[in-house]
Amino acid sequence: MILRTLRLRSFRAHDETTLELRPKVNLLHGANGVGKTNVLEAIHYVCLTKSFAASNDRYVVRQNAPYLEVEGLFEGVRSTETRVRMVYVPSEGKKVFVNGAPLDRLTEIVGMLPVVVFSPEDHALTAEGPSERRRFLNNILSQARPVYMDDLMKYRRARKQRNEVLRQYKKRPSPPPEPLIEPWTEKIISIGSRVIHRRNAFLHTFREYLVDAYERIDAVAEEPTIEYDTIGGFADGTELEDIEETFRAELERKRDHEHQRGTTLVGPQRDELVFRLDDLEVRRYGSQGQHRTFAMALKLAQYLYLTDRLDTQPILLLDDAFGKLDARRTDVFLELLLSDVIGQSLITATRRAPFAHTIDFSRPMHRSMHVTRVDGAARVTPETHSEEGDTVNGGASGESDEADRQAAQSPATETQQT
Known part of the structure; x- marks a missing residue:
């Protein structure tokens, strides 16, 4: 293009x-x-x-x-x-x-x-909080798979409604009654599980692009890896039904905490990506040069992935x-x-x-x-x-x-x- x-x-x-x-x-x-x-x-x-x-x-x-x-x-x-x-x-x-x-x-x-952007702010991908890495993940998947973006927006709307119910009952002695919160709970389980399933499948493929990109721009023989930290710690190839079951169980386990906090504490909005070079976690222990190179490799891998996925x-x-x-x-x-x-x-x-x-x-x-x-x-x-x-x-x-x-x-x- x-x-x-x-x-x-x-x-x-x-x-x-x-x-x-x-x-x-x-x-x-x-x-x-x-x-x-x-x-x-x-x-x-x-x-x-x-x-x-x-x-x-x-x-x-x-x-x-x-x-x-x-x-x-x-x-x-x-x-x-x-x-x-x-x-x-x-x-x-x-x-x-x-x-x-x-x-x-x-x-x-x-x-x-x-479109793919390289900028000085890319340092935040490896150095700052999980929201930066989720934003990166969403950017790639939204361009590559429109259905992912559609689910992501639906999930945000459903979570917003569920959080509003939880907020209203935050200072009350009992949690929200099931007929009031259950419809929103089922929505975030159904839609949120699809978001997690697609992220998990994408990262399984994307790791290969990251290794390729890193080799293209750095002569050091370090192996870059990405770990997907989500509910349940799902392995590659986990079925959607298993994700839904784990999602539901985690919501039940944190029911009292959600009542106290007045917000949803389980779901893809809490996902994290952990970047490593060999066994070194880049965010915590990487040098400035390693941060910079890893961020560049991520953006180049994004470019290579979108090229293959979209055939342009x-x-x-x-x-x-x-x-x-x-x-x-x-x-x-x-x-x-x-x-x-x-x-x-x-x-x-x-x-x-x-x-x-x-x-x-x-x-x-x-x-x-x-x-x-x-x-x-x-x-x-x-x-x-x-x-x-x-x-x-x-x-x-x-x-x-x-x-x-x-x-x-x-x-x-x-x-x-x-």
Whole structure:
């Protein structure tokens, strides 16, 4: 799958921006805070209807603008050219149009336009709490299997209703009566067991992709593994009926605790993924380098898995992903971007220079673009390169060189649940 053109209107720093993209490496470079990450965020919006950098859609609308709009023209989606437009009006919500026709549900777009993001925040995957790892798990499975996302949303709604019943009886001497809570209990058992069953089956397969990804980016002979910590500690291949039986028994065992706490204490919302290198638990004992490499391997494994599962290569978004990598890992990953393993990618960075020795931007399959601020709005200027790799037009050569010199004097640090 290839994103040919992208149009942003009133999106963060962008007032009105149109980009023509190339099928392999697309580099967006410029000073911090000019709007580079906004472009990647907009692609994520049009592919998955949400940001990877903001928790509230209102923060994404350009200041004083009544709405935002993102439109992308894609090739290779179900073997056709597909135009997707997403509009968000704060007072009305989001709407998605595919080739001019509105979608009945926003979730219909998820999985149609697969996307994988590398960012500095990936460190949270291995270093922070279980919710980060569940979010990662949900992102992959929702893109790969729409029925999983449907169950996940149904489970959240049913758990919310059950928690409301438990909350109402929290300070009462007796737990909720069975006729009141039992329907919601049965719903979370039925739906939650399907979520756990699919997670368990997925992780059995995903482990192989993780080993492959780790070997591609690290020369150290450490074996990465994932352990799925859920109710019952189910082995691979556990039947759905066995999960339901264990789920029901655990709810019964924690009935008094749920009454005291006023919330549901059993289910996939409490799942955890434990990452190890050989016998070392990465979260507790991994070095900074091991954390960084493991997180990169997870995202690369996600890319490889979605490619196989969906029979198309996702768009790869790399937001300041090379800032903390050593030279060897940087070179290894850039070679991957140029190989057939990876399709289209978009990179943000403060400087063009670190990429120039590996990526020939004079070739028609790649493009570099200089991002600046003009009159308070982001401007993206495509650059044309000679065969020797020099920037020869686009009005950005001198500005780019100056940005490179300034960036070299300061760190490149642009960053932005069930």
